[in-house]
Amino acid sequence: METLSRQGRAVRVVVTALGALLLLLGTLWGQDDDFPFGPFRMYSTAPDPNADAPDTRVEGVDTAGRTVVLTEANSGLRRAEIEGQQQAYIDDPGRLRQVAIAYADKSPGAAPLTTVRIVIRWEGIEHSRPTGTSRDQIIATWTAP
């Protein structure tokens, strides 16, 4: 059997304790910014059982007048990444121009976008179950000058 030296064992114990401590601190007080020691907060919020649910999408209108839904495949940006910076887009809709640039870069040959907007589709929820009804709300728009 291959055994560890006294020192090798001690270093491993200290590293384990330190890693566990950082994870614990991250869980109690950390934020996503503290990756990889941030809290495991996937699906950790508790929305009201009767509150409408937001389903966000980003869409653009190109020079041909077509409306295009912007996806990871055609813009290189994930929906959750847009949502993560949502407030920054609301405060400064001009940032959406960067999304139009990302789309042009990722979809060569496609007609350029003249408008980019973030739309939230509010899906009805009652007693923690979807009702099948919805309404759209535009929260940020950028239009090419």
Next chain:
Amino acid sequence: MSGIVGWLTEAVPRGRIAAFRTLIYLFVAADLVIFTPWVRHHASTPGDLYKPLLVGRLLHLPTPTPLLVHGIFWALLALALAAATGRAPRLLGWAIFALYFEWMIIAMSYGKVDHDRVGLLVALAVLPTAGRARHGDPTRTEAGGWALRVTQIAVVCTYFLAAWAKLRFGGLDWVTSSVLARAIIRRGTELADLIAGVPYLLILAQFGIVAFELASPAIFFLRPRWRNYAVAFFYSFHVVTFATITISFAPHLAAITSFLALEKVRPVAWVRGFLARRRGEVKEHERPVV
């Protein structure tokens, strides 16, 4: 105390480390091209949208450029495939850990942090310390045992601390909230729509999720046979999650294999044995006794 230290460094066969190493590094290669190919899209994302994580700011990591992103992608792919053979475990292992960590910082620095890969990151951080290991070698190693143990702890933390995060961000109301209904609206499958139609089933599922997450550390107290059943339950949980809200947690699934007796899975040896037998060779115990 010595009991805990003994548990942390409980020896495992070197063959298990060799198999785990091959599996993890092959996963890294697969992750680059199959599971999270979108990271490479950030090569063309405008730098203005890059919001580096704390660790990226502390290390003064550069804003990703096409050269940086494509350079890391190809280097990581080549090194991961080389490391999967078990050669140069320290040199290749540390290089892969550093590159994959930076790859993840790039991935998570555009507004969304994923929570499915702490187990994998721990595995990548400790595999270089497990030393050389040949497939099928029954010699037991404490260094290798520690590497597997801390990966297992990270896997269990991903569940147990997630329950804690639910209490912190959602409170006790989480179990009766509309969190699963929201998830289904955002990315639900037809199966999920079917489940959502049954009154109270989603709320029951929420109680079940918290109970499972809180109970997950019990896996360390189970006998090997029951531990395998627990691992099967972990996987089944993720099968259901994928079938309903299309979230795979793939890196975590790779890390869960740290609980298994992987040394018993010898595909290369099986193929060799099969080919040898087709050529008419027989093993010692297969010779007729005369």
